Amino acid sequence: MTRNQYFEVEEVFLGTTFDDFTLNPQCSVAVTRDSIPLKTKFSKNVSLNLPVVSANMGTVTGPAMAIAMAQEGGIGILPRGGVTISSEANWVKEVKRAENFIIEKPHTIHSYQTLAEARNLMDLHKIGTLLVLSETGKFAGILSAKRKMMLCGSYDGERKIADIMTERNQCGYTTRESISSAEEAAEELAKHDKEKLVWLSEDMRIRGLITTKDIGNLLHHKWANKDAKGRLIVGAAIGVTGDYIERASELIKAGVDVIVMDTAHAHNQKVVLPAIREFRKHFQQFELVCGNVATYEGAEFLSEIADGIKVGIGPGAGCRTRNETGVGVGQLDAVRSAFLASSVPLIADGGIKKTGDIAKALCMGASSVMLGEFLAGTDESPGEIINDPAKGRIKKYRGETSPQAKLSIAGSAENIKNVEGQEKDIEYRGSVKDILRGIREGLQSMVSFMGEESLASVRDKVNEEPWRYFRPASSATQKESFKK
Ligand code: XMP
Numbered sequence: 001m002t003r004n005q006y007f008e009v010e011e012v013f014l015g016t017t018f019d020d021f022t023l024n025p026q027c028s029v030a031v032t033r034d035s036i037p038l039k040t041k042f043s044k045n046v047s048l049n050l051p052v053v054s055a056n057m058g059t060v061t062g063p064a065m066a067i068a069m070a071q072e073g074g075i076g077i078l079p080r081g082g083v084t085i086s087s088e089a090n091w092v093k094e095v096k097r098a099e100n101f102i103i104e105k106p107h108t109i110h111s112y113q114t115l116a117e118a119r120n121l122m123d124l125h126k127i128g129t130l131l132v133l134s135e136t137g138k139f140a141g142i143l144s145a146k147r148k149m150m151l152c153g154s155y156d157g158e159r160k161i162a163d164i165m166t167e168r169n170q171c172g173y174t175t176r177e178s179i180s181s182a183e184e185a186a187e188e189l190a191k192h193d194k195e196k197l198v199w200l201s202e203d204m205r206i207r208g209l210i211t212t213k214d215i216g217n218l219l220h221h222k223w224a225n226k227d228a229k230g231r232l233i234v235g236a237a238i239g240v241t242g243d244y245i246e247r248a249s250e251l252i253k254a255g256v257d258v259i260v261m262d263t264a265h266a267h268n269q270k271v272v273l274p275a276i277r278e279f280r281k282h283f284q285q286f287e288l289v290c291g292n293v294a295t296y297e298g299a300e301f302l303s304e305i306a307d308g309i310k311v312g313i314g315p316g317a318g319c320r321t322r323n324e325t326g327v328g329v330g331q332l333d334a335v336r337s338a339f340l341a342s343s344v345p346l347i348a349d350g351g352i353k354k355t356g357d358i359a360k361a362l363c364m365g366a367s368s369v370m371l372g373e374f375l376a377g378t379d380e381s382p383g384e385i386i387n388d389p390a391k392g393r394i395k396k397y398r399g400e401t402s403p404q405a406k407l408s409i410a411g412s413a414e415n416i417k418n419v420e421g422q423e424k425d426i427e428y429r430g431s432v433k434d435i436l437r438g439i440r441e442g443l444q445s446m447v448s449f450m451g452e453e454s455l456a457s458v459r460d461k462v463n464e465e466p467w468r469y470f471r472p473a474s475s476a477t478q479k480e481s482f483k484k
Contacts, residue, residue: 239263
């Protein structure tokens with residue numbers, strides 16, 4: 001196989017994308033497929049149990065999507081476009097609190113505060129329980145939404161929490177010295193036979209809250225992607241100008257696991273390089289993924305300074321970059337070119353239409369894929385389900401630089417420029433969890449077809465000499481394969 005000196009990528013992959021190839025089956029060694037591990041990396045220090053990332057797009061990822069993604073082993077990246085810093089940080093907190101064996105800083109209220117204040121706090125944080133503190137800051141009781149609702153019939157916002165809370169002696173609590181695993185938390189819950197258990201120090205100060213819901217979720221999501229404290233993993237996007245350092249700082253304070261510095265063209269000496277340096281000055285080793293690039297040189301440029309690289313210019317379903325500017329690289333070519341230059345994990349971003357495309361992106365060198373349209377139109381994607389008389393139940397999917405997305409940020413059509421995206425209607429498809437499970441099964445089957453026992457070993461084998469495994473598909477083969 002000859003190498004093209006300028007582009008570096010092998011000639012057979014020049015200008016190609018997913019449908020230009022099929023993967024050559026190998027002699028299988030797997031006995032069952034459903035236990036095949038798909039462990040991979042999102043970035044140098046952030047792992048995934050499913051190599052799938054939800055795109056930082058307003059119609060794709062919000063807290064509900066990020067929670068579902070991490071529960072199934074992937075990661076969601078919260079968007080920044082048109083989102084205030086405090087909203088993005090609150091979304092991070094929502095994900096981090098969604099599922100853990102101990103809620104470390106449960107929301108609290110003082111016994112001298114009022115029902116109206118409790119109501120505001122519950123609405124603000126979308127929670128159903130407040131722990132009540134005495135004047136001296138000790139655990140005094142619990143106020144649950146159920147109890148609050150019961151009192152709404154004779155609603156008196158001025159009533160003191162002390163009068164309506166469930167008193168400490170009726171609540172489940174423990175002063176056990178340490179609780180260091182989900183198993184220990186489950187054991188303690190079972191002992192007290194309560195829905196919620198407050199973990200206290202000897203002097204009645206709150207150390208955490210354990211709930212049956214969280215413990216149940218933990219046991220249910222066996223692939224869930226968690227941090228060292230048992231909380232779901234989440235990423236969030238920042239830009240490269242304006243308030244990006246302040247945004248990063250608030251996101252990090254909120255507990256984000258990885259920051260994605262996102263710009264349409266990251267191979268940029270004048271803006272992106274100084275922005276990364278500024279980020280490093282403030283946050284040193286904090287995990288940073290940067291993108292997008294689509295060439296060997298672009299990946300080489302970022303590989304030195306970022307912990308992961310997003311690859312893809314113009315392949316996305318909501319993109320018009322190639323139409324409006326003529327710029328872009330076939331996505332399979334872009335992934336291979338970046339792989340040859342990069343020493344950090346790559347995220348293949350955009351253009352994925354089917355699970356087979358994910359398989360090819362991973363075999364070509366990506367460590368994970370970022371999906372937009374593939375995950376849109378689901379219960380977990382932001383936005384309403386619209387009952388369209390002609391199209392049925394749909395949800396909107398918008399390119400981040402579509403006129404509609406820009407309009408919602410700019411407020412008036414006059415201020416809109418650089419439109420390089422489009423809006424699409426996506427048929428409503430139910431829960432994203434079914435889609436993610438389908439991806440898991442498809443990738444496990446691919447590993448078996450490719451003669452290996454794990455995704456990692458397929459990638460090692462194929463990445464080394466992909467031309468042995470990627471078989472060019474003629475237009476007739478493409479028709480036979482994909483256009484059914
Ligand atoms: P898919 O195909 O998965 O692609 O929907 C998601 C990716 O598309 C990119 N994106 C855009 N690219 N104009 C562009 O040129 C846009 O308006 C736009 N919006 C999203 C982005 O990389 C995303 O992850």
